[in-house]
Amino acid sequence: MTTHTPKLIIHGGAGRAFADPSRAEIVRASLNRALLPVMDELLAGASSLDAVVMGCRLLEDDPIFNAGTGSAIQSDGIVRMSAALMQASKQRSPTFSGVINVEQVRHPIDMAAFLQSDRDRVLAGNGASLLARELNLELHDPIVERRLIEWLRERGLDFAADAVDVVAGAPTPEPEHEHGTGTIGVVALDSSGAIAAGTSTGGRGFERVGRVSDSATPAGNYATEFAGVSSTGIGEDILDACLSARVVVRVSDGFSLHDALEKSMRESQAREHMLGAIAISHDGCIGWAKTSDILLAAYHDGTTYADTIDLPHGTITQVHEG
Ligand code: GLY
Numbered sequence: 257m258t259t260h261t262p263k264l265i266i267h268g269g270a271g272r273a274f275a276d277p278s279r280a281e282i283v284r285a286s287l288n289r290a291l292l293p294v295m296d297e298l299l300a301g302a303s304s305l306d307a308v309v310m311g312c313r314l315l316e317d318d319p320i321f322n323a324g325t326g327s328a329i330q331s332d333g334i335v336r337m338s339a340a341l342m343q344a345s346k347q348r349s350p351t352f353s354g355v356i357n358v359e360q361v362r363h364p365i366d367m368a369a370f371l372q373s374d375r376d377r378v379l380a381g382n383g384a385s386l387l388a389r390e391l392n393l394e395l396h397d398p399i400v401e402r403r404l405i406e407w408l409r410e411r412g413l414d415f416a417a418d419a420v421d422v423v424a425g426a427p428t429p430e431p432e433h434e435h436g437t438g439t440i441g442v443v444a445l446d447s448s449g450a451i452a453a454g455t456s457t458g459g460r461g462f463e464r465v466g467r468v469s470d471s472a473t474p475a476g477n478y479a480t481e482f483a484g485v486s487s488t489g490i491g492e493d494i495l496d497a498c499l500s501a502r503v504v505v506r507v508s509d510g511f512s513l514h515d516a517l518e519k520s521m522r523e524s525q526a527r528e529h530m531l532g533a534i535a536i537s538h539d540g541c542i543g544w545a546k547t548s549d550i551l552l553a554a555y556h557d558g559t560t561y562a563d564t565i566d567l568p569h570g571t572i573t574q575v576h577e578g
Contacts, residue, residue: 316363485503
């Protein structure tokens with residue numbers, strides 16, 4: 257069997273530019289705290305699926321990201337989280353699993369991982385919460401003070417903001433509370449050539465009860481033996497584009513990763529969509545693309561690592577060749 261050099265890319269959201277540039281260093285440090293240990297595991301032989309779950313767990317635990325602890329709060333004051341996982345290889349058909357709007361768990365991605373081998377692979381709402389109890393997952397309150405302050409402020413404004421901080425550029429909160437960012441995602445290629453993608457989110461923030469995020473759908477998270485993609489940004493925009501599956505299908509149909517991302521971003525830009533995506537293709541290319549001001553992503557090619565935090569504002573596609 258051919259051995260591949262493992263590749264890894266992770267993100268912590270996309271959105272409007274930081275009002276305070278010092279936020280870039282805080283986000284960079286957080287991304288690297290997840291990127292480097294996960295890459296160590298991949299280089300030591302971990303599967304892409306295990307690497308993606310590990311990366312998502314680390315990012316869900318970091319309160320600056322809108323997933324797991326630190327998730328955005330919905331209009332009724334409750335946090336409901338969604339997560340998805342998909343893996344594929346030449347030997348294994350793609351399998352998508354996920355949970356939608358689950359409450360009071362620490363790692364929604366663990367539930368998506370459990371559902372990979374279940375007959376019923378996507379559970380929503382009460383069913384997802386029942387599974388959490390069945391799995392004896394510890395009850396966990398994911399609300400952090402910064403999100404509560406943000407929610408209280410927005411409630412006073414009748415939830416006029418279209419999303420939480422950074423993801424859609426809600427009014428800048430007090431400086432000490434302005435580290436909020438977006439959805440998280442991880443895409444990995446392992447040494448056997450298997451690709452996995454995982455995405456986890458607290459949603460857009462301030463949404464109606466029952467709103468379904470893109471993250472636990474093939475629009476937000478998709479992988480086949482050809483490529484894996486995790487998307488971030490405004491969920492409705494990502495759903496309209498069916499962004500992750502769109503990019504992956506283009507690669508399956510023979511597009512290079514760069515061209516698949518570029519064409520998809522141009523289409524989203526024409527519709528004034530606010531989104532971004534990270535991707536890895538079967539030939540080891542690592543890609544990232546956005547229509548938003550910023551994309552908070554970091555990647556490792558097996559030797560060196562870098563991030564995308566300082567990319568120029570506006571639509572851009574870049575690929576690190578495999
Ligand atoms: N992309 C996350 C959401 O809008 O729910």
